[in-house]
Amino acid sequence: MKRLGAGSRHRIGLTLNGREAGGWAEPRMLLSDFLRHALGATGTHVGCEHGVCGACTVRLDGAPVRACLTLAVQADGRRVDTVEGLAPEGELNDLQKAFRRHHALQCGFCTPGILMSLDAWLDGRPAPDEGEIRELLSGHLCRCTGYGGIVAAALEAARAARAGDVGEDD
Amino acid sequence: MKPAPFDYLRADDEEEAVAALAEAGDDARLLAGGQTLMPMLNMRLVEPAVLIDISRLPGRAGIEDDGTLIEVGAAATQASLEAWPPLSARAPLLARALPLIGHVQTRSRGTVCGSIAFADPSAELSLCLATLGGEVVLRSRAGTRTLPAAAFQTGMLSTACRADEMVAAVRFPAAEPGAGYAFTEFARRHGDFAIVAVAAIAQENGIRIGVGGACERPVVQDWPPLAGSALDDALDALAWSLDAADDHHASARYRRELVRGLGKRAVQAAQETRP
Structure with a gap:
């Protein structure tokens, strides 16, 4: 012990x-x-x-x-x-880029936690639906941006990951 | 919002955990997933002298199905039970209740046994265990004893677990052929503790209904098969029989109304899901 x-x-x-x-x-x-x-x-x-x-x-x-x-x-x-x-080399990953594109953060305080939840969760789920993402986000509080942009960014990052998989086969 | 100082013990096996518990007695707390205990430590609602970490106990992280009972060990997380492949076939009530417990980010560490040991009146897992008629395995240095769910949970946040005992495992009866299962609850936000939760099991010859959140501990009743106004009447009688309490979340009257509404929904859903 x-x-x-x-x-x-x-x-x-x-x-x-x-x-x-x-x-x-x-x-x-x-x-x-x-x-x-x-x-x-x-x-x-x-x-x-x-x-x-x-x-x-x-x-x-x-x-x-x-x-x-x-x-x-x-x-x-x-x-x-x-x-x-x-972003080990200082370059944002696809999920982070999607957050930027969709204005999924404003003050950014809640963002690191949300990114880590999504990073873990999207690992095992290549094709999540919006309801699943919203359920995952229920474990986070964002008090300025609201969740619309975050959901859109997560869906886009998942789509991009799927497209990336297809691309590798080409 | 930082815990008061404590000695930290990581038990390598169950014998060590119960020996440490016997030694420290009331000054010790067991730490499994920590999703309830850690907030209490951070807020200094509890200040144990010793924290005994059982989250990595070998042999207690698993889920075992012996054909009649599904045993979940003290270190098994809610997420691991949720991800157990035969869950929806072998324990459909748990499959319906687990996604309602906290969030993905808390189920990843929160344990099944920890939730039952804490005995919150609104806890989904305590309600499932009571409604299914499961049992709790208690381990101390003196030995092991097994209590039925109804004897284990004695009131609000109180159980028959002695200070020198740990909840080593809980056992849920596996799905019975021909039975339908449903779980429904009302909470302010997804992942909150339910204001009222209802579990229902429908069989050819009867209905079992369990209600959580309305009073100090889950209430379970067995009824003959009911439908229509007879079901409404039974739910109304059940609602009035509960010692429902007012608190800052909801009034007793509101809770009784939830028992009627959610109860009907749960019973009907259980009847519809009968194979």
Whole structure:
């Protein structure tokens, strides 16, 4: 059994966006704070800190999860993907480009979480319908743009991915 | 919005988890998916001295079907049950209820056993377990005992689980041939806890109806086959029999009306889905 004392900091190692990363955390440190403060990955935003708003959504071993409802120590040895990983060379990926085209963000605070949910979700679903996307987005709160543009961007990104698959066969 | 300090223990097996629990007693909390416990920790509604992480217990992450009962282990997430290939054939009630629980982003970590252990009066899984007549496997250092759902959930957020016990697994009876299943609920927003939820099982010789959210814990009744005004009357009697409460979400009267409306919809849907 692994026992980590309350008062001390412990070494946490994980794979962040494909690269080994590490830092120190008390047991009570949230993954959201660990990413931002210990690893400097401030793309992950912190909104409500009780799992409602979805701004801190990241991928943990591929699955979309709330970083504010996960302890840093629970991510030890695992794979974490954040919004920074969507554009590793600084060039937006297709989903992000679609967001820009459809004005799917305004202040952008909720955007990293929504992108990570969609990134995870579109992985396994090449042809989602609008209802499914809206259901997925029910796990996120956007208070300025509204969801119309976000839905349109997600549908376009899925279409583009399908067209890309066909293109490879040609 | 940060948890108070605690010692963190990651149990490598169930023996370690229950030994740690016996040692720490009331000062400990078990952490499985954390989708309820973590917000409570963040808001400091609970301040345990020790957190025992059971989210990676080997042998308890799976779903096993022995032909009569479907056993879901303490570490199995709601998402893994939702993705279990035989779900809609073997547990149609769960297949209908699971998409209504929280969101994709919380079901990915939230566990089935954790939801039942927390015993929220509106929890979909507690209602399914009660309506299906399932059971809860409790493990302590002293041994293992199994309780029927009705004996497990004793009230609002309270269960028969002792401080030194963990919910090691829950068992849902598998679908019965010739039965139809339906689940319906009303919530303010998709993914919220239901104000009222109704589960219904229709068979040739009777109806079973379960109501959640209206009072402290799920209420289950068995009826003969009913339709039309006889069904309306039974639902009305059920609605009045519940100790429905007012709160900031809805009045007791509103909840009774939801029992009548959702109840009719659920019973009819269950009857229509009978194979």
